[in-house]
Amino acid sequence: MNAETLMLLGGAAAFAVTLYWVRSRELSERHALAWVVVASLLFLCGLFPQSLTTLAEASHLSYPAAVLFIALGAVYLFAFSVSVAITRVHRRTIRLMQQLALLEERVRELEGGPAAERDHHAPE
Amino acid sequence: MEPPTADRPARHLVVIPAFNEEKALPRTLEALRVLPAEFDVLIVNDGSADRTGEVAEAVGRVGNGRVRVVHLPVNGGIGVAVQTGYQFAASRGGYGYVVQCDADGQHDPGLIPELVAECRRRDLDLCVGSRFLGTDGDRSTRLRRVGIRVFVALIGRLSGVRLTDPTSGFRCAGPRAWRRFARSYPEDYPEPESLFWCARNRLRVGEFPVRMHARAGGVSSIRSWRTAYYMAKVTLAILIDRLRRQER
Numbered sequence: 001m002n003a004e005t006l007m008l009l010g011g012a013a014a015f016a017v018t019l020y021w022v023r024s025r026e027l028s029e030r031h032a033l034a035w036v037v038v039a040s041l042l043f044l045c046g047l048f049p050q051s052l053t054t055l056a057e058a059s060h061l062s063y064p065a066a067v068l069f070i071a072l073g074a075v076y077l078f079a080f081s082v083s084v085a086i087t088r089v090h091r092r093t094i095r096l097m098q099q100l101a102l103l104e105e106r107v108r109e110l111e112g113g114p115a116a117e118r119d120h121h122a123p124e
Numbered sequence: 125m126e127p128p129t130a131d132r133p134a135r136h137l138v139v140i141p142a143f144n145e146e147k148a149l150p151r152t153l154e155a156l157r158v159l160p161a162e163f164d165v166l167i168v169n170d171g172s173a174d175r176t177g178e179v180a181e182a183v184g185r186v187g188n189g190r191v192r193v194v195h196l197p198v199n200g201g202i203g204v205a206v207q208t209g210y211q212f213a214a215s216r217g218g219y220g221y222v223v224q225c226d227a228d229g230q231h232d233p234g235l236i237p238e239l240v241a242e243c244r245r246r247d248l249d250l251c252v253g254s255r256f257l258g259t260d261g262d263r264s265t266r267l268r269r270v271g272i273r274v275f276v277a278l279i280g281r282l283s284g285v286r287l288t289d290p291t292s293g294f295r296c297a298g299p300r301a302w303r304r305f306a307r308s309y310p311e312d313y314p315e316p317e318s319l320f321w322c323a324r325n326r327l328r329v330g331e332f333p334v335r336m337h338a339r340a341g342g343v344s345s346i347r348s349w350r351t352a353y354y355m356a357k358v359t360l361a362i363l364i365d366r367l368r369r370q371e372r
Binding site for chain 1: 168192193194195196197198200204207208211212215311312356357360361364367368
C-alpha cells in the first residue's frame with residue numbers, strides 16, 4: 001500500500017469516525033466541524049498527492065510523509081478524545097447549572113418570595 | 125407531575141430568555157400584562173453581565189406571583205436558557221402549552237393567546253410564529269433571509285414538512301414537544317434543529333402569521349461574523365439528526 005492509498009483510506013476513516021461519534025451524540029457538531037475539515041484535507045492529500053510534495057518542497061521539508069503520518073496520527077488520537085470529553089463534561093455542567101438555577105428559584109419562593117406572597121395573601 | 129383536570133384547568137407558561145436585555149426587558153414585560161390569567165411568565169436571566177436580573181426581579185415582585193425569575197449563574201446560550209424554561213414547566217407540572225418569546229421586543233406578546241389558540245385548534249405540537257406569512261413587519265436582513273431559505277429547503281427536503289420561518293424564536297410548544305425539549309435541546313441556534321426534530325419524529329408542526337418588530341435594544345445573538353458558523357453548525361446538526369433513529 002502506498003502513501004496515497006493510505007491517505008485516502010485515512011481520510012475516509014476519519015470521516016466515518018467523526019460521523020459515527022456525532023450520530024451517537026458523544027461528540028457535538030461544534031467540535032466535529034474541525035474534524036470534518038481534517039478528514040477532508042487528508043482525503044484530498046490522498047487524491048492529489050502532488051500537492052503534498054509541492055508543499056514539502058516549498059517549505060524545504062525533505063521527508064514530508066513521515067512528518068505528516070506521525071504527527072497527524074498522534075495529534076488526531078489525542079485531540080479527538082479531548083473533544084469527546086469536553087462534550088460530555090459540558091453537557092453535565094449545563095444540566096447542573098440549570099438544576100441549580102431552578103432550585104435557587106424554588107428556595108427563594110419557599111423563603112417568601114413573590115410567588116409565596118401570592119399564595120398566602122391572595123387579595124381577591 | 126399533576127395533570128390538568130376539569131377543576132384545575134391547564135395553565136400556560138411564557139418563557140422569556142434574557143441575556144443583557146436590561147433596556148428592552150421593562151417594555152416587553154409591560155406588554156405581557158395583557159395576557160389572560162391562565163398565563164404564567166418565566167424570565168430566564170442567562171448569566172447577564174448587566175442589570176437584567178435586577179430589572180426582572182423588580183417586575184416579578186409586582187407581578188402578583190405570575191412572573192417568576194430564574195438566574196443561570198453563567199451564560200449558557202439561548203438554547204440552554206429556553207430549555208431551563210421547559211425544565212421549569214416539567215418540574216412544576218400543570219402546564220399545557222409553553223410559549224417562547226424574546227425579551228428584546230421583536231415579538232408581540234399580545235399575539236401569545238392567539239398562538240396558543242391556533243396550536244390547540246389545529247392540535248399542533250409545535251406552532252411557530254412566522255414573519256413571512258403576515259403582510260408586514262420586520263423581515264430581517266437580506267443575508268438572514270438567504271439563510272432562512274436554505275433551512276426551509278433543507279428541512280423540507282429531509283422531513284417533507286414545508287415551513288416559511290424555521291429560525292423564528294416566537295413559538296408555542298405542546299406537552300409532547302416541550303417534555304422532550306426539557307430532556308434534550310440544542311444549545312446554540314436551536315430553532316431550526318428542534319423544529320426538524322419535531323417534524324421528523326412525527327410531531328405535528330405548523331405556523332401562524334405574526335408581525336415582528338425590529339429589535340428594541342441589546343445585540344442579536346446572530347452577528348454577521350458568526351453567520352458562517354451558524355449556517356454550518358445548524359446544517360450539520362440537521363443532516364446528522366437525519367441519520368439518527370426516529371424516536372417515536
